[in-house]
Amino acid sequence: MDNPAAHALASWAVSLPLGVAYSGGADSTALLHAAAARWPGQVHALHVHHGLQSVADDFERHCASTCDALGVPLHIGRVDARHDSGDSPEDAARRARYAALAVLASAQGLQDVLLAQHADDQVETMLIALGRGAGLDGLAAMPREMIRHGVRFHRPLLDVPAADLRAWLAAESIPFIEDPSNTDERYTRNRIRRRVLPALAEALPQFRDTFARSARNAARASALLAELAEIDLATAGMPPAIEALQSLSRERRANALRHWLRSAHRAVPSEAQLQQLLDQVEACRTRGHGIRLKVADGFVERDGPRLRWYNVAPSP
Numbered sequence: 001m002d003n004p005a006a007h008a009l010a011s012w013a014v015s016l017p018l019g020v021a022y023s024g025g026a027d028s029t030a031l032l033h034a035a036a037a038r039w040p041g042q043v044h045a046l047h048v049h050h051g052l053q054s055v056a057d058d059f060e061r062h063c064a065s066t067c068d069a070l071g072v073p074l075h076i077g078r079v080d081a082r083h084d085s086g087d088s089p090e091d092a093a094r095r096a097r098y099a100a101l102a103v104l105a106s107a108q109g110l111q112d113v114l115l116a117q118h119a120d121d122q123v124e125t126m127l128i129a130l131g132r133g134a135g136l137d138g139l140a141a142m143p144r145e146m147i148r149h150g151v152r153f154h155r156p157l158l159d160v161p162a163a164d165l166r167a168w169l170a171a172e173s174i175p176f177i178e179d180p181s182n183t184d185e186r187y188t189r190n191r192i193r194r195r196v197l198p199a200l201a202e203a204l205p206q207f208r209d210t211f212a213r214s215a216r217n218a219a220r221a222s223a224l225l226a227e228l229a230e231i232d233l234a235t236a237g238m239p240p241a242i243e244a245l246q247s248l249s250r251e252r253r254a255n256a257l258r259h260w261l262r263s264a265h266r267a268v269p270s271e272a273q274l275q276q277l278l279d280q281v282e283a284c285r286t287r288g289h290g291i292r293l294k295v296a297d298g299f300v301e302r303d304g305p306r307l308r309w310y311n312v313a314p315s316p
């Protein structure tokens with residue numbers, strides 16, 4: 001039996017040497033084996049030790065013994081993901097993990113790092129986004145490539161079903177870690193994996209392929225919206241001029257405002273906040289007409305002819 005991850009890597013373009021984000025779990029184990037076979041002597045395993053998890057030391061020991069057997073150097077980073085922002089604990093842990101992986105990669109002079117998310121992860125991510133009422137950006141789910149902290153992260157397994165990776169590991173008797181938190185149904189992702197995906201497989205046998213196509217369609221449409229927002233903001237300015245915003249259609253104005261807030265201030269307005277902001281911009285036709293609205297963790301205000309963002313309430 002061939003490693004399905006090897007098939008995925010066959011035509012994947014990377015710069016060498018490269019890193020593999022290796023948790024010790026099934027998917028990154030299959031990926032590490034495939035990468036070590038495809039680029040002998042050029043692969044570094046990068047493992048993030050999650051200090052708060054009681055099993056983290058066992059994971060690290062397991063990773064060390066696999067890497068020894070494969071002759072792959074292992075580099076370990078530590079994070080203690082305490083979440084102080086509005087993020088969920090999982091989002092905070094993920095953000096801290098990418099930062100730690102980038103630090104590990106940069107320390108070894110690696111520009112590229114492979115991640116092992118697969119087709120099932122992509123479907124789960126889309127369903128989580130739908131469950132939150134996400135826009136196109138969320139439905140685009142995980143990109144195949146992205147640059148974070150100066151490192152290029154790749155997801156070569158997004159078309160590979162999880163079961164194929166596990167079948168190969170079982171056929172080759174390759175050990176991997178089962179993270180106990182993966183069965184904890186307090187997490188939405190785990191409920192979706194355990195309850196929704198089996199139902200989808202019955203009702204829509206091709207769901208992995210069709211969801212992947214939808215994610216790609218959403219990513220393209222989302223990129224177009226970002227382009228349109230950049231064009232509009234090139235005219236309206238950053239921060240945007242109120243009059244220039246008023247000359248746009250309501251949807252286009254919403255698109256420009258969302259893009260400005262997110263790209264310049266990492267602020268994502270709720271649907272209700274955005275609608276209120278649009279109403280206020282629309283109504284702001286006279287010199288003395290003010291705007292003041294809470295958006296995400298800050299405020300949008302009128303500042304003469306322009307809008308302005310404050311991340312703390314300005315003094316009255």
Ligand SMILES: Nc1ncnc2c1ncn2[C@@H]1O[C@H](COP(=O)(O)OP(=O)(O)OP(=O)(O)O)[C@@H](O)[C@H]1O
Pocket residue numbers: 020021022023024025026027028029046047048049050097114115116117121179182
């Ligand atoms: N502790 C970690 N150290 C290094 N890389 C990690 C770690 N946790 C996750 N990753 C990387 O991020 C990807 C996605 O994380 P996720 O939590 O979905 O994976 P996982 O459940 O650990 O599964 P697996 O190792 O089987 O991929 C992993 O496939 C792996 O490439």
